[in-house]
Amino acid sequence: MRTLVTGGTGYLGRTFSNILDQDPEIVNGGITYLVRKTSNPEAIKRLKSKRNAKTEECSLLDIGGLEDVLKRGNYDVIFHLAAQVKGPNVYENNTSGTRNLCYALSDRQEGPRLIFVSTLATRCLEEDGAICSDTPYNPKTDYSKSKQECEKIIKEYAKVGILPTIICPPAIVGPYDAEMESTYRLIKATGKLGFALTLGDGKNRISLIHADDLSRALIAAAHSDETIDKTYVLFDPTLENYTMQDYVRDIARVLHGKEIKVVGTPKKLLRLAAQVAGKNVMLTPKKIDELTSCFACDPAEIEGFREDISWTWRPREKIPNGIEACAKSFGLIK
Numbered sequence: 001m002r003t004l005v006t007g008g009t010g011y012l013g014r015t016f017s018n019i020l021d022q023d024p025e026i027v028n029g030g031i032t033y034l035v036r037k038t039s040n041p042e043a044i045k046r047l048k049s050k051r052n053a054k055t056e057e058c059s060l061l062d063i064g065g066l067e068d069v070l071k072r073g074n075y076d077v078i079f080h081l082a083a084q085v086k087g088p089n090v091y092e093n094n095t096s097g098t099r100n101l102c103y104a105l106s107d108r109q110e111g112p113r114l115i116f117v118s119t120l121a122t123r124c125l126e127e128d129g130a131i132c133s134d135t136p137y138n139p140k141t142d143y144s145k146s147k148q149e150c151e152k153i154i155k156e157y158a159k160v161g162i163l164p165t166i167i168c169p170p171a172i173v174g175p176y177d178a179e180m181e182s183t184y185r186l187i188k189a190t191g192k193l194g195f196a197l198t199l200g201d202g203k204n205r206i207s208l209i210h211a212d213d214l215s216r217a218l219i220a221a222a223h224s225d226e227t228i229d230k231t232y233v234l235f236d237p238t239l240e241n242y243t244m245q246d247y248v249r250d251i252a253r254v255l256h257g258k259e260i261k262v263v264g265t266p267k268k269l270l271r272l273a274a275q276v277a278g279k280n281v282m283l284t285p286k287k288i289d290e291l292t293s294c295f296a297c298d299p300a301e302i303e304g305f306r307e308d309i310s311w312t313w314r315p316r317e318k319i320p321n322g323i324e325a326c327a328k329s330f331g332l333i334k
């Protein structure tokens with residue numbers, strides 16, 4: 001299986017590349033990681049050190065370069081993890097990158113498999129409920145709008161030969177989650193004063209998935225033809241009735257080794273702080289609306305996916321272990 005991975009230098013890419021390295025069929029076929037001139041050199045070095053792996057330097061925004069990379073590699077499967085998760089032009093960059101990738105793949109007679117990592121944020125709920133893959137779209141931020149549009153682009157290209165699977169994960173828990181570092185540090189600091197802050201009242205139900213479990217699911221999806229043209233919502237179903245408050249409590253427990261009181265933060269105050277912080281941070285006013293929405297999922301989704309991959313995968317990592325790995329990666333605990 002000749003394999004191309006986009007986004008290998010990112011947070012999920014780090015765990016994904018470690019897990020991919022354990023799949024003999026994929027390793028034997030050779031793995032190419034798409035990196036950019038501006039990617040972190042340490043991350044590129046780490047990817048190059050994987051078994052039977054190499055890198056190709058090209059941005060997804062460079063259509064000509066992308067066509068050359070894809071012609072050279074003639075890949076059987078593409079794991080498309082790359083995305084801009086915040087900052088300016090996030091919508092344009094993500095949709096152009098995915099469109100370029102699909103376009104460059106579409107001249108093949110027989111379509112390659114395309115495993116696309118979308119996000120559950122495309123489908124969050126205003127009221128309590130349970131999300132499944134056919135829940136109507138409800139993106140709140142430019143980022144989640146871009147992922148919705150990427151899903152649409154991929155489905156259009158499926159008509160001309162690409163064989164896609166779309167996976168929508170909730171927040172991914174694992175080591176080196178740069179976007180969560182400031183949250184962990186805040187919980188570490190306030191925990192010393194005896195409390196930890198949650199967003200709004202924190203009673204909204206959410207889902208999470210461990211980075212190892214998601215990585216294994218992406219690989220399992222690529223190994224099964226039953227997943228072609230399907231969209232899956234994947235999460236850890238053992239976290240039943242889990243709320244944002246519970247997540248903050250679990251992070252605080254890992255950081256402080258004891259129970260810490262979780263205190264709500266008025267949404268109005270959060271929105272004001274986000275407005276002052278500007279656009280280049282994760283916690284924008286729209287993101288606050290998103291993070292206080294319901295992200296609970298329908299457990300039937302997991303069973304549907306498991307059936308399509310002949311029961312070769314199930315979530316098996318404990319979320320608190322993922323939180324611990326994340327805290328350790330920031331040097332916040334030993």
Ligand SMILES: NC(=O)c1ccc[n+]([C@@H]2O[C@H](COP(=O)([O-])OP(=O)(O)OC[C@H]3O[C@@H](n4cnc5c(N)ncnc54)[C@H](OP(=O)(O)O)[C@@H]3O)[C@@H](O)[C@H]2O)c1
Nearest residue numbers: 007009010011012036039059060081082083119170171172
């Ligand atoms: N983190 C979560 O909790 C979460 C939850 C749900 C879904 N997701 C999805 O999971 C995927 C991975 O997210 P992440 O958290 O790992 O993000 P991340 O750490 O920000 O990594 C993003 C990756 O995308 C690459 N990239 C961005 N723009 C690119 C372009 N124009 N051309 C080539 N590569 C480009 C980056 O390359 P550089 O190293 O060069 O910047 C990096 O490797 C994304 O699709 C995201 O939407 C994440």
